[in-house]
Amino acid sequence: MKLKFIYGDIPFWRAEVGRLALYFGNIDFEDIRITRDEFSYLKEHGKLLDGTSIPFHQIPCLIVDDVSIAQTGAIARFCGKLSGLYPDNDSLEAAKIDQFIDFVTDLNVLFSGTNNISDQTQKISARKELVEGALYRKLKMLENCLSENLTWAVSRKISIADIAIWRLIGWFTAGVIDGFPKDMIASLPKLRRLCVAVDKHEKIQSWIQKTYPANYPRGNY
Numbered sequence: 001m002k003l004k005f006i007y008g009d010i011p012f013w014r015a016e017v018g019r020l021a022l023y024f025g026n027i028d029f030e031d032i033r034i035t036r037d038e039f040s041y042l043k044e045h046g047k048l049l050d051g052t053s054i055p056f057h058q059i060p061c062l063i064v065d066d067v068s069i070a071q072t073g074a075i076a077r078f079c080g081k082l083s084g085l086y087p088d089n090d091s092l093e094a095a096k097i098d099q100f101i102d103f104v105t106d107l108n109v110l111f112s113g114t115n116n117i118s119d120q121t122q123k124i125s126a127r128k129e130l131v132e133g134a135l136y137r138k139l140k141m142l143e144n145c146l147s148e149n150l151t152w153a154v155s156r157k158i159s160i161a162d163i164a165i166w167r168l169i170g171w172f173t174a175g176v177i178d179g180f181p182k183d184m185i186a187s188l189p190k191l192r193r194l195c196v197a198v199d200k201h202e203k204i205q206s207w208i209q210k211t212y213p214a215n216y217p218r219g220n221y
């Protein structure tokens with residue numbers, strides 16, 4: 001099976017959850033990082049310049065032989081099944097993981113609402129309100145869903161849920177989003193512990209060395 005993973009040249013959670021799942025399983029894939037111009041083209045045409053289909057005109061997209069698969073969650077599950085970071089015969093365990101992936105999407109969508117505010121002062125104030133209100137409320141829910149006795153979100157072993165949570169929280173707390181403070185999860189110890197554990201994992205560290213720019217701001221846990 002030939003795999004091509006298509007996304008931009010940034011370690012955004014939507015891409016990292018799939019790329020890292022493949023890397024964890026030592027599964028060969030072509031890590032295609034498109035340019036801004038190529039992104040504009042695919043948004044308009046639903047394909048790459050070489051004709052590769054991009055179903056919903058969005059990335060990430062995974063090409064499996066000649067079949068194009070879209071949607072972050074679908075790709076993450078597919079890659080996770082190949083690598084053992086997602087079960088292929090335990091529906092309950094799978095659903096437990098799915099709920100976290102979907103929750104990470106919800107958090108992302110909550111943030112995205114502030115992106116359309118063109119006035120910078122209004123944007124920052126909307127984000128501050130979000131961080132202190134709806135977003136923090138959601139983060140506390142996430143904290144409450146984590147167990148005292150487990151390092152990882154779902155079981156005694158790392159899954160695609162942990163990778164998705166780690167990268168989204170890493171982005172939120174890296175100090176790269178205007179209006180988002182670096183100490184956003186300071187009072188959420190289980191979430192911090194999970195993020196630190198993912199960040200320290202040897203496979204994650206090796207991927208970071210291999211693909212992240214030096215001193216890339218990964219977040220504050």
Ligand SMILES: N[C@@H](CCC(=O)N[C@@H](CS)C(=O)NCC(=O)O)C(=O)O
Pocket residue numbers: 012014043057058059060070071072073
């Ligand atoms: N529902 C999609 C959303 C993906 C998404 O919004 N991707 C962004 C890049 S991070 C994109 O392609 N935006 C272009 C657009 O929506 O036109 C998923 O889960 O993968």
